[in-house]
Amino acid sequence: MIIAIGGQKGGTGKTTTTVALADAWHKAGKSVLLIDADPQRSAMTWGDVRAEVGLDSPSIIAMGEAMHKRDQLPRLAHGFDVVLIDCPPRFGKILRSAMMVADLVVMPCGPSDVDAWALAETLDLVEEAQTLREDLRSAVLITRKVPRTTIGRTARELLAEGGHPVLKTELGYRVAYQKCMGYGQGPATFDQSGKAARETHKLIAELELLMNEEEATHVA
Numbered sequence: 001m002i003i004a005i006g007g008q009k010g011g012t013g014k015t016t017t018t019v020a021l022a023d024a025w026h027k028a029g030k031s032v033l034l035i036d037a038d039p040q041r042s043a044m045t046w047g048d049v050r051a052e053v054g055l056d057s058p059s060i061i062a063m064g065e066a067m068h069k070r071d072q073l074p075r076l077a078h079g080f081d082v083v084l085i086d087c088p089p090r091f092g093k094i095l096r097s098a099m100m101v102a103d104l105v106v107m108p109c110g111p112s113d114v115d116a117w118a119l120a121e122t123l124d125l126v127e128e129a130q131t132l133r134e135d136l137r138s139a140v141l142i143t144r145k146v147p148r149t150t151i152g153r154t155a156r157e158l159l160a161e162g163g164h165p166v167l168k169t170e171l172g173y174r175v176a177y178q179k180c181m182g183y184g185q186g187p188a189t190f191d192q193s194g195k196a197a198r199e200t201h202k203l204i205a206e207l208e209l210l211m212n213e214e215e216a217t218h219v220a
């Protein structure tokens, strides 16, 4: 299962979500490969911090716009249960490359209508990739949601009207997501009984279900 976490807008929660998933899947005993495709290398730094605090880590490597080439990610991916690609904002070429090899692209998006509007450019890129690869799935993940603050229409409503799948799981705006990064952890390790950990586990279950359904369709 190869999941690209992407979006052209900066600061939507791509890296935070990617490392939360990597941490939780690793903790659950899956073999995880984390691809840091952002030249800022935040995911790599997270891995360095994780090593410094003495935690066992998923495999993490840096890759760029050539990751789809046969001798790169496709050669490595089959040794792992889960591959997560943390994509950078604005580098369309890197997101395109990730979508050439991914089974699923997850697009983190804030909770408001403005956030949904800002996703338009990314959705164009995803649709373009899907014309080349019919089996590329896509889903929007609502994240950084502050409870009881919805004003006007939500990103979920707007995106659903546009026909884009939106994951049922939503991630709240929680300090735990911010704090755990600095300890080389995700909520599943950092604050096991907290709300962020619960959401992360829910997200994992939903993504696994989505990918299993897809596999079943292919077999049928």
Ligand SMILES: Nc1ncnc2c1ncn2[C@@H]1O[C@H](COP(=O)(O)OP(=O)(O)OP(=O)(O)O)[C@@H](O)[C@H]1O
Pocket: 009, 010, 011, 012, 013, 014, 015, 016, 017, 038, 087, 088, 089, 143, 144, 145, 171, 172, 173, 174, 175, 177, 178
């Ligand atoms: N669920 C959340 N709750 C609270 N803060 C969050 C959450 N997700 C992300 N953040 C915070 O939002 C900021 C941006 O997050 P992050 O770096 O993950 O976004 P990004 O999409 O990877 O950014 P970039 O586009 O620069 O790569 C960070 O300060 C992060 O701690």
Ligand SMILES: [Mg+2]
Pocket: 014, 015, 016, 038, 042, 086, 087, 088
């Ligand atoms: Mg990032």
